[in-house]
Amino acid sequence: MALKFWSNANIDIQTALAAAKTITAITKANPAVVTSTAHGYANGTYVKLLIIGMFELNEVVVRVANQAANTFEAEGVDSTSFSTFVSGTAEAITFGVSMSTAQGVTASGGEPEFADITTIHDNVRKRAPTVVSPMSVSIDSFFDPSNAALAELAIATRSKTQRAIQIRFADATRMVGSAYCSAAGVPTGQAQDVVKTPVSLEFQGLPTVYAT
Secondary structure (H helix, E strand, C coil), rough: CCCCCCCCCCCEEEEEEEEEEEEEEECCCCCEEEECCCCCCCCCCCEEEEECCCCCCCCEEEEECCCCCEEEEEECCCCCCCCCCCCCEEHHHHHHHECCCEEEEEEECEEEEECCCCCCCCCCCCCEEEEEECCEEEEEEEEHHHHHHHHHHHHHHCCCEEEEEEEEEECCCCCEEEEEEEECCCCCCCCCCCCCEEEEEEEECCCECCCC
16 A cells, blocks of 8 residues: 655646536446547546436546547446436536645545434334535635635635635545635634635535546
8 A cells, every 4th residue: 555645735726617518428337438529628638527317427527538539438437336317518627726825634524324214124223325425625724815726716715616626646646526615715823823714625526536
């Protein structure tokens, strides 16, 4: 096992989304193959999916692989047991700024909620997982109103719009997803301490993780 460290890490923020491309099919396969006529995506492009039917991929960020003229693979996505696709779009992401002010990162969420499925025939209570709690990431950031990444997060906060986020480690491991942002740019701290500002991200759907 190769250990990872919070050193030489990057947190990239979406600054633009390209025009939406229509998706006409997504296979139930490993990896999922997406059909989008003349999509024009290159391998390695990150796209945000907006999907009806195959809800497991709605508002999920994936990386394009093995692209052809009208199809591409959603790298790392096993859709074999997903719901049936109905319609959708893909939007190419530009990660235009990176944070240089983050000092600490914590995460929470991702735990399933459970429904009681106990019958009158059981003597041990049974529960089955239903929805999963949202994945939230909190970032302890230095206060810097001139920082481009913090400014982009503040725009997203005020407009209540999502931004794609990419966390990259020194060994090229990365996590990508789309999140609502809370980064009002309010300074916090104690006497004689460095001035900081809180940043929190609530991901829509589960983020995608890539080893390289």
